[in-house]
Amino acid sequence: ALIDKGNHRHFMQKEIYEQPVVVAQTLQSYIRPVEQKVALPDMGFDLSKIERVAIVACGTASYVGMIGKYWIERFARLPVEVDVASEFRYRDPVLLPNTLGVVVSQSGETADTLAALRHMKANGVTTAGIINVPTSSMAREVDLLLSTHAGPEIGVASTKAFTCQLAVMAALAVNLARASGRLAEDEERAIVRHLIEAPAGINAALAHDAEIEAMAHTIAQARDVLYLGRGPDYPLALEGALKLKEISYIHAEGYASGEMKHGPIALIDDSVPLIVLAPSGPLFDKTVSNMQEAKARGARVVLISDAEGLAQAGDDAVATIEMPSVHPLIAPLVYAVPVQLLAYHVAVAKGTDVDQPRNLAKSVTVE
Ligand code: AGP
Numbered sequence: 001a002l003i004d005k006g007n008h009r010h011f012m013q014k015e016i017y018e019q020p021v022v023v024a025q026t027l028q029s030y031i032r033p034v035e036q037k038v039a040l041p042d043m044g045f046d047l048s049k050i051e052r053v054a055i056v057a058c059g060t061a062s063y064v065g066m067i068g069k070y071w072i073e074r075f076a077r078l079p080v081e082v083d084v085a086s087e088f089r090y091r092d093p094v095l096l097p098n099t100l101g102v103v104v105s106q107s108g109e110t111a112d113t114l115a116a117l118r119h120m121k122a123n124g125v126t127t128a129g130i131i132n133v134p135t136s137s138m139a140r141e142v143d144l145l146l147s148t149h150a151g152p153e154i155g156v157a158s159t160k161a162f163t164c165q166l167a168v169m170a171a172l173a174v175n176l177a178r179a180s181g182r183l184a185e186d187e188e189r190a191i192v193r194h195l196i197e198a199p200a201g202i203n204a205a206l207a208h209d210a211e212i213e214a215m216a217h218t219i220a221q222a223r224d225v226l227y228l229g230r231g232p233d234y235p236l237a238l239e240g241a242l243k244l245k246e247i248s249y250i251h252a253e254g255y256a257s258g259e260m261k262h263g264p265i266a267l268i269d270d271s272v273p274l275i276v277l278a279p280s281g282p283l284f285d286k287t288v289s290n291m292q293e294a295k296a297r298g299a300r301v302v303l304i305s306d307a308e309g310l311a312q313a314g315d316d317a318v319a320t321i322e323m324p325s326v327h328p329l330i331a332p333l334v335y336a337v338p339v340q341l342l343a344y345h346v347a348v349a350k351g352t353d354v355d356q357p358r359n360l361a362k363s364v365t366v367e
Contacts, residue, residue: 003152010354012155012247016340017206019160020199023333025149026164027195030171036189038174043144045126047179050100053080054125056088056116057104058364060158060242061165064104064130066235067332068169075177075191085112086367089119101125102172106153106161107363108136115367117141130168132161146172155355156362157246159340162239163202163333170195170329194327198334204324205337212338215302215319216345220248222273226264226299227254227339229277230287232332236277236339243343247357248350257290270298277339279323279331280309291316304338 008014032039040047053072055065062084069080083093085103089112095101101120105113108131117138120127129142132150139145148164174191177183219225225244229237237254244252255264257276268274274294278287284305291301295316303310303317306325313320321338323331347354 003154009348010155010344012157012159012344012354015153015155015160016337016344018151019163019337020203020206022150022160023163023167023202024199026167027171027198029147029149030168031192031195033192033196036192038171038178038188038192040146040171040175041144045143047175048181049098050078050176050179051098052096053078053100053102053176054093054095054120055080055082055102055104056085056113056120058085058110058113060162060239061104061106061113063235063239063242064162064165064169065102066238067166067232068102068173070232071170071173071329072176075173075183076180077182078176078180083116085110085116089116095120095123095125099125101127102130103127103138103142104130104165104169105136105138106132106150106158106165108133108138109363109365111365111367114138128172130165130172132164154362156357156360157243157343157354163336166333166336167195167198191329194330197326198330201324201326201330201334202337205334208321208338209341211321212341213345216342216349219273219342220250220346220349222250222271224267224271225250225252225273225275226267227252227275227277228257228260228287228290229254230257230283232328233277233279233335236332236335237275239336240275240277240339240343243340244346246360247343247347247352247354249352249358250346257287260290261293265293265297268294268297268299270300272299274299274301275339275342276301276303276317277335278303278305278309279326279328279335280306280312281328284309284312288313288316304335
C-alpha cells in the first residue's frame with residue numbers, strides 16, 4: 001500500500017504524532033484491561049525457568065534494551081546484560097544456561113542483530129524478539145515473537161517504533177517478574193493501570209510541540225548539545241543525543257546525570273545547551289544539584305520535568321518543558337516525545353533532509 005504523509009510535512013513528524021494510537025494498539029496485545037493483567041502470547045517454554053536475560057540490539061533499539069535492564073532488574077530481580085549487537089557477536093560472550101536472549105529491532109533485518117540472534121540460538125539460548133516487521137528474518141527465527149504494532153516506519157530516525165518497543169519491554173518485564181514469583185497481584189494491577197495511561201501521557205507531551213519548536217531555533221545555533229538523565233532516563237538521554245545527531249548533524253552526547261562531573265563538565269560553557277530529562281522522584285534533588293553545577297559554569301539548561309519537579313528546580317533552568325505527572329515506569333515513553341520533537345524541529349530549522357538524513361540507511365543490512 002502507498003503510505004503518505006497525510007497533513008504532515010515529514011514522515012518523522014507523522015510518526016511522532018501516531019504514537020498515542022500505535023502505543024495503545026501495541027499494548028492491546030499485551031494487556032488484559034479487565035483483569036488488569038499483562039499477558040504474553042503463547043510460548044513453548046516456561047518463563048519461570050529463566051535465571052538471566054541478555055538483550056542485544058543496535059542504535060535506538062539498544063536504548064530500549066538499556067531501559068529494559070532497569071525494569072527487569074527492578075521488578076523481576078533477574079540479572080540483565082545489554083549489548084550492542086556488533087560487540088556481542090564478536091566478543092565470544094559467556095552464555096549460561098537458562099538465559100533468555102532478547103533481540104529488539106524495528107526492521108527485523110539489521111545484520112548485526114540477526115547475526116547475534118543466530119549466535120544465541122546456535123548456543124542453545126531461548127530467544128524472544130521485540131520486532132516491528134512480522135515478516136522479517138528475525139521475526140521468523142526467534143522462539144517467541146513479541147510484535148510491536150507501530151505500522152510501517154518510514155523516517156530513518158526511529159520514533160514510534162521506539163515507544164512501542166518500550167511498551168512491549170515493560171510487558172515482558174512484568175511477565176518475568178510474575179513468573180519469578182516477585183510480583184504481587186496488586187503491584188501488577190498498578191503497573192497495568194500506569195501502562196494504560198501511557199497513550200494519554202504521550203498525547204499531553206505532544207501538546208508542547210509549539211513551545212519546543214520555538215526553542216529549537218536557539219538550539220539549532222549550537223555546535224554541541226549535552227543530554228542528561230538518571231535511571232531509565234539515562235538511555236533516553238542517549239536516544240535524545242542520537243536523534244539530534246542523526247537528523248540535524250549537531251554534535252550531541254548523552255550522559256548519566258551523575259557522570260557529568262567525571263569529565264563532560266569540562267565541555268560546558270554558555271554555548272552548550274544542556275537538556276535535562278528528569279521526572280520528579282527520590283533522586284530528583286541530586287539531578288537539581290547536577291544542574292546547578294552546570295549552571296554555575298554558564299550552561300543553558302533546558303529542564304524537561306513534571307510540575308512537581310519544575311517547582312522544586314526553581315529558576316535554575318533557562319527553559320522548561322512540562323511533562324504530565326506519570327509513574328516512573330512509563331516516564332521514558334512520555335519523555336521520548338519532547339526529545340523527538342526537539343530533534344525534529346532543530347533539523348527543520350537547519351533545513352536538513354529530515355526523513356532521509358545523509359549517510360544513513362533505514363535498515364542496516366551490512367555488517
Ligand atoms: C534510529 O533513529 C536509527 N536510525 C538506528 O539507530 C536504528 O535504531 C538501528 O539501526 C536499529 O535498527 P533496527 O531497529 O531496524 O534493528
